[in-house]
Amino acid sequence: MSNLEKYISKSVQSVPPSGIRKFFDIVSEMKDALSLGVGEPDFVTPWNIREMGIYSIEEGHTHYTSNFGLLELRKEISRYLKDRFDLSYPNYRDQILVTVGASEAIDIALRSIVNPGDEVLIPEPCFVSYKPCVIFAGGVPIEIETRPENDFKLRAEDILPKISSRTKAIILSYPNNPTGAIMTKDDLKEIVDILKDKDILVISDEIYAELTYEGSHVSIANFPEMKEKTIVINGFSKAFAMTGWRLGFVAANEVFIKAMAKVHQYIIMSAPTFSQYAAIEALKNGLSEVEKMKEEYNRRRRYMVNRFNKMGLECFEPKGAFYVFPSIKSTGLPSEEFAERLLYEQKVAVVPGTAFGRSGEGFIRCSYAYSIETIKQALDRIEKFVLSLKTQGVFQQTHENNVVVEK
Amino acid sequence: MNIEIKVLEILEQNPKLSAQEIAVMLGEDKENIEEVIKKLEQDKVIVKYHTIVNWEKTEKEVVEAIVEVKVTPQRGFGYDAIAKRIYKFPEVKAVYLLSGDYDLHVVVEGKSMKDIAQFVGSKLAPLEYVLSTATHFIMKKYKDAGVILEDGEKDDREVITL
Numbered sequence: 001m002s003n004l005e006k007y008i009s010k011s012v013q014s015v016p017p018s019g020i021r022k023f024f025d026i027v028s029e030m031k032d033a034l035s036l037g038v039g040e041p042d043f044v045t046p047w048n049i050r051e052m053g054i055y056s057i058e059e060g061h062t063h064y065t066s067n068f069g070l071l072e073l074r075k076e077i078s079r080y081l082k083d084r085f086d087l088s089y090p091n092y093r094d095q096i097l098v099t100v101g102a103s104e105a106i107d108i109a110l111r112s113i114v115n116p117g118d119e120v121l122i123p124e125p126c127f128v129s130y131k132p133c134v135i136f137a138g139g140v141p142i143e144i145e146t147r148p149e150n151d152f153k154l155r156a157e158d159i160l161p162k163i164s165s166r167t168k169a170i171i172l173s174y175p176n177n178p179t180g181a182i183m184t185k186d187d188l189k190e191i192v193d194i195l196k197d198k199d200i201l202v203i204s205d206e207i208y209a210e211l212t213y214e215g216s217h218v219s220i221a222n223f224p225e226m227k228e229k230t231i232v233i234n235g236f237s238k239a240f241a242m243t244g245w246r247l248g249f250v251a252a253n254e255v256f257i258k259a260m261a262k263v264h265q266y267i268i269m270s271a272p273t274f275s276q277y278a279a280i281e282a283l284k285n286g287l288s289e290v291e292k293m294k295e296e297y298n299r300r301r302r303y304m305v306n307r308f309n310k311m312g313l314e315c316f317e318p319k320g321a322f323y324v325f326p327s328i329k330s331t332g333l334p335s336e337e338f339a340e341r342l343l344y345e346q347k348v349a350v351v352p353g354t355a356f357g358r359s360g361e362g363f364i365r366c367s368y369a370y371s372i373e374t375i376k377q378a379l380d381r382i383e384k385f386v387l388s389l390k391t392q393g394v395f396q397q398t399h400e401n402n403v404v405v406e407k
Numbered sequence: 408m409n410i411e412i413k414v415l416e417i418l419e420q421n422p423k424l425s426a427q428e429i430a431v432m433l434g435e436d437k438e439n440i441e442e443v444i445k446k447l448e449q450d451k452v453i454v455k456y457h458t459i460v461n462w463e464k465t466e467k468e469v470v471e472a473i474v475e476v477k478v479t480p481q482r483g484f485g486y487d488a489i490a491k492r493i494y495k496f497p498e499v500k501a502v503y504l505l506s507g508d509y510d511l512h513v514v515v516e517g518k519s520m521k522d523i524a525q526f527v528g529s530k531l532a533p534l535e536y537v538l539s540t541a542t543h544f545i546m547k548k549y550k551d552a553g554v555i556l557e558d559g560e561k562d563d564r565e566v567i568t569l
Contacts, residue, residue: 021566042562302433302434303428303431372421373421
C-alpha cells in the first residue's frame with residue numbers, strides 16, 4: 001500500500017471498487033470474447049434526438065442553463081410523468097430538477113436527507129451504486145435480501161425486521177437491475193401499508209420504468225399516502241438509449257427539490273445544455289422509438305429466458321429492464337467461479353451475481369442489450385460450458401434429474 | 408399488433424431465425440408460427456428471402472445503373488404493358504412507376520458499363536412506346552434496403568458499472 005493511502009478518507013477507503021469493473025478488466029484484454037456484461041442499450045440514440053443535440057450546438061446554445069434545467073424541459077418532464085405514469089408534478093418550476101444522469105440524482109437525494117449514522121434500507125440484489133452513495137453521504141446501508149422464490153420482489157415481512165429508530169429512507173428500484181423484477185400495484189400496496197405511518201422516506205429509482213414488459217409501470221408515488229415522502233428518480237439513458245448524454249431528473253415535493261438543488265448547484269451547476277435540448281425532442285417525439293426498442297428487447301428477453309431454462313439454469317422471467325438473472329446453483333459452482341471459468345473456457349463474459357450484493361450468490365447477470373446474433377452465439381457457448389460441467393460431474397446429484405441439457 | 412406483422416418484422420431483419428426461435432421470441436407456439444410463415448409464403452406476402460450483399464467488398468465485377476424511361480402509355484393498358492415488357496429482361500432488377508419528370512424507374516445490372524450501355528441502346532431504348540431514356544450509373548452504394556453498407560456503427564460500448 002502506498003504511503004499516500006492514509007490521506008484517503010475512511011468512507012472512501014471503506015468502499016471496495018465495483019465487482020464488475022474488476023471482472024471486465026480481464027474481458028477487455030481477451031480476444032474473441034463475447035460479452036453479455038454491459039448494462040446499456042445497444043441501440044444508438046434515435047436520430048431525431050441526436051439531430052436536435054447537434055442543432056442546439058449549431059444554434060449556439062453553449063451556455064449554462066438554469067441550475068434546475070431548462071424550463072421547457074422541466075415542463076415536458078412534468079407532462080411526460082403525468083401522461084406515462086400518472087405522476088402529477090404540475091408545479092414543474094419547483095418540483096422537478098434536471099440532473100447529470102439518474103446517478104447524480106441518487107447521490108444528491110441521499111446527501112440531502114441523510115445525517116451521519118442514519119440508516120438507509122436497500123433491497124438486494126441491486127444496482128452497485130446505492131450502498132457506496134449511502135456511505136459517502138455518511139449513512140449506514142442496511143441490506144434487505146430479496147429472494148428468487150418471491151420473484152425477487154420486496155415483501156413487507158422482509159422490511160419490517162430491518163426498520164429501526166434510525167431508519168431514514170428506503171431505496172426502491174423497480175424494474176430492478178440486475179434481476180428484472182418489477183413491483184405491481186398489489187405488491188407495492190403491502191409496502192405502502194407499513195411505510196405510510198412511519199417517518200421513512202422513499203427514493204424510488206425508476207430509470208427502467210419504460211422497459212416494463214407486462215402490465216404498466218407503477219410507482220410508489222402513485223399512492224397518495226406516499227407521494228409527499230417519495231423522491232422519484234428517472235432519466236433518459238435507458239428508455240431513449242441516451243446513456244452518453246448524462247441526463248436524468250428528480251421529481252419530488254418542493255422541499256426536497258430545494259434541498260437537492262443546493263447540492264446540485266454547488267457541485268454540478270447545471271446539466272449539459274445540448275443534452276437538455278435533445279431531451280426535449282426525446283420527450284416530444286421519441287416515444288415511438290422507445291416502443292420499437294422495447295419490442296426488440298422483449299423478443300430477446302423471451303429468447304434468453306427460454307434458452308437458460310432449457311440448458312438447466314433455472315431462470316425466473318424478468319418483467320422489466322434488460323437483464324436476465326438465471327440461477328447457477330444447479331452447477332454447484334459459486335457465481336464468481338462460474339463467471340471466471342465461463343470466461344476462460346468459452347470466452348463469454350457475464351457478471352457474477354455477487355457484484356450486486358451477497359444475495360446475488362448463485363446467480364449470474366446477463367444483459368440482452370446485444371444483437372440477437374451475439375446473444376445466440378453467447379448462449380451456444382454457455383450451453384457448451386454447462387454441458388461440460390455436467391460431464392465432469394460438477395452438477396449436484398440432487399439436481400441431476402431436473403437438468404435438461406439439450407444439444 | 409397482429410402476429411403476422413410481428414413475424415414479418417423479425418424475418419425482415421433476420422430470415423435465418425427458425426420458427427422455433429421466433430415462437431420463443433413472441434411467446435407463441437412453434438406450430439402456430441410455422442403456420443403463419445407458411446401462409447405468408449403461400450399468399451406471397453413473403454415474396455422471397457433476400458440477402459443484401461456489398462459486392463464492392465468482393466472480387467465480382469458488378470455494375471448497376473438507374474435508367475429513367477419516358478414512355479407513352481397504351482390505350483387500355485396504361486403503363487402496365489410496357490412495364491411488363493421491360494421487367495422481363497433478366498438484366499432488369501427493378502421497375503417502378505413514378506410520378507414526376509419521367510415514368511419508369513428501371514434498375515439495370517450488368518458485368519460492365521459497356522454491358523449496360525449495350526442493353527439500354529439495343530434492347531430498352533428501341534422498344535415501342537419508349538420515348539427516351541437517361542442512364543445513371545451507380546458509383547457507390549451507401550445504404551441499401553435500409554442497411555448502411557459501410558462498416559459503420561459497431562458496438563464500441565466500454566465496460567461500465569451499472
